[in-house]
Structure formats: structure tokens, C-alpha cells
Amino acid sequence: MGMTMTQKILARHAGAGKVEAGDIITAGIDLALTNDIMGAQTFAEFEKIGKPAVFDQNKVVLVPDHFCPANDMKSAELAKKLREFARKYQITHYFEIGRMGIEHALLPDSGLIAPGDLVAGADSHTCTYGALNAFATGVGLTDLGAALATGKTWLKVPAAVGVELCGSLPRYVRGKDVVLALIGRIGVDGARYKSLEYYGSGVARLTMADRFTIANMAIEAGAKNGIFPCDSVTATYLEGRTAREYRPEAADADAFYEERIEINLSLLEPLVACPHLPENVKPAKELSGIAIDQAVIGSCTNGRLDDLAQAAEILKGRKINKKVRAIVIPATQEIYSQAMALGYLRTFVDAGAAVSTPTCGPCFGGHMGILAAGERAVSTTNRNFKGRMGAADSEIYLAGPYVAAASAITGRITDPAEIAGA
Secondary structure, eight states, rough: OOOOOOHHHHHHHHHOOOTTOOEEEEEESSSSEEEEEHHHHHHHHHHHHTTOOSOOOTTTTEEOOOOOOOOOOHHHHHHHHHHHHHHTOOOOOEOOTSSSSSSSHHHHTTOOOOOOOOESSSSSSGGGGGTTOOOEEEHHHHHHHHHHSSEEEEEEEEEEEEEEEESOTTTTOHHHHHHHHHHHHHHHHTTTTEEEEEEGGGGGSOHHHHHHHHHTTTTTOOOOOOOOOOOHHHHHHTTTTOOOOOOOOOOOTTTTSEEEEEEGGGGGOEEEOOTTTOOOEEEGGGGOOOOEOOOOOOOOOOOOOOHHHHHHHHHHHHHTTTOEEEEOSSSSSHHHHHHTTTTTTHHHHTTOOOOSOOOOGGGGGSSOOOOTTTOOOSSSSSSSOTTTTTTTTTTEOOOOHHHHHHHHHHTBBOHHEEEHHH
């Protein structure tokens, strides 16, 4: 029996010829990541070990992005902990205000992730990097503290679920709709501690932005990781970003998948995950009677340039509904600059939206868009749990940029085709 993409990467990093689902391994890592929320506790675990230095100052990445710019004294102290650690241990890749971004968009765009890598991060959406054919997963703070000291982590090799993509995406349907369709089908625990492995003719028709979004929300299906094959789209994205040699991994023809799921991209439509779980998925056109108070376009899930382009396409020449607060958050400083050069930021401002510096902000209820009691938001973020974005009785509807922008205009959840036909 052959190995999956994930199993091949884990086997190589564990120095083993072969691994199987359920094996417990110790593997070397290519990158360790933490942020302002998790950093202080991670560093405390590292300090307990008593090492005079991190395992490799070039393979540790620190990004204060959740509460930054700091919104209160506590968040300022959390960011300070990262800053002090970076200076003490001479961490090469420390990103802060002015050259920062949301970590899961920043790292790939900065060329820090390559196919075949093994990445451990103190954040559940570390799985985003699977879009680049890397094994990337969130780990506990104790594990990451140990990884900072040793350059190694332990893992149980996950079983795999194969997701075959065929067809092409229709108009106004993008990566967010693909992953919502999957989660709507298998549920939030449908891939618990498993690897979601994407393959099929439809993969080549997905942009890197689509793939990042899909891999990002693997954790919303309970998965240990999500991973795509490396192809010409991947190679084009990596050009000019990284000069180092990398080793992509492809699944063997006889790789074992515990379950196989087929998604025909051609049959998808704009989707929305209703409160209070990402699995509660319905077509946007069936929710047109639901009024909203806020629309958020951004996050590590949908804050890339392609996402902003989709929102700008809908908002250009139109106005945000007066009852709606629309917030746009480019995922990195580079994306912000590109969006400015392309005129997207002018489009957002002219439409009546607020444009923020890169930050996780409202996604997890940190700042820059907290919901009051009884309010309702359409958001391009990744979780819609009860109280996730503010008050316990507020509501979050997850959608892609097309739906979020169209809804901001009408003041209610809206299929973008309705706007286009207006």
C-alpha cells in the first residue's frame, strides 16, 4: 500500500521509509510559528527547558497580528513579549506594524513556506499552508515550546480523506464556497484528526487564493491538516518568493483513503454558513430575507488580493446600505499596497466602507468590528460560533467576498448574481 501526500512528508521528516495512519512519530520541523495570543505561554514553556537559544533563529516566525495594533494595555503587553523574545534570541522573521500582516497570508507571501515543508504553529489555522503542498498543523503550546528548543515535534500520523475535485467554478463561486460545500456535507467533525487531501482535474482550475481558503478551513471540518498537490499554479506562485530548493510530494497511485468524496465544482453556487456552526450551510439565494448590520471582508481566510478584487468588483460604483457597517481588512501590508495601486481601496472608501490596517481583529472578537447584542454580520472569516465576534446573542453568517459585498449593498444576505442583474 502506498502513501498519501501527508504520509510522505511525515515519513521524510521522521527519517522513516514509510509511515501509516496511527503511527506515533517524532519529526523535524522546517518552521515554528507563534503570535501575540499564544506567544507568552509558548515562551514560558521554552524557558522551562533551559536552552540558551532556539533551535534555529531563521526557522522561527513571530507575528503579532490578533490584537495588533494593540487595542488595550493587556494586548500591548502580549505584543511586547513577542518583541522581547525576538530581540533576545535574534529571531530573523519577526513582523510588526508597518511590515506585518495576518500570519497565514504573510508567511506564504513572504516565501517562508515551500512544498514538502513541515510547519508547526500555535494557531489552529496553520493548516492554511497545505495549499502549497506542505504539511502544516496547529500544535499545543507545550509542544511548540519544545519545538522551539529542539526543532522537533511529535505527531500521530493521520488517516486520510480524499477529496476529488472536478469541473470548473461558475461565476461568483470561489474557494470559500468549495470548502463550505465540503463542510456542509461532512460536518464539523467529519474529518476529525484526519488529513483532507485534494486531487482531481478541478484542482488545476483553482487559483492559489482559492486553495489557501480551502486549506485554511480544514480545521473547521476537524481535520489535522488539508493539503493540495504541487502543480504549475503552485510553481508560478512561488516564483520570486523563494529561491530555496523544495521537495513536493505526490500521493502514490495506491495510497489508501479512509473515505473518498467527490465535489463537482460546476454544480456549486454561492453558499453561506448560518449560525452557529460552519456546517450549517445553505445557498445564499435562500437567505435573502435575513437583514444584516455588518459585513466583514478580510481575515486569514479571505483577505488576499483576489478576495479584495471580488469585493471591489461588486462594490464599484455602488454604495453600502446605510444600515450596514462594512469593514475591509487587507491581509498583509503588501496586499494593502497592491489594492491601493489597483484602485480597490478607493472603491471601498467611495462605497462607504472602512478600510483597516492588517489585523485578525473582528474574526475572533478582538477589535475592529465587535458585534453588539442582537446584531448580525456576514463575514468572510472562518468561524461562526456563538459569541465568536462579540455578544453571545449576535449572529455570524460565513460567506465569500462576493456574497459579503453584495449583502453590504442590499442590507440583507444576497446572492451576488442578484446585484449583477440589477
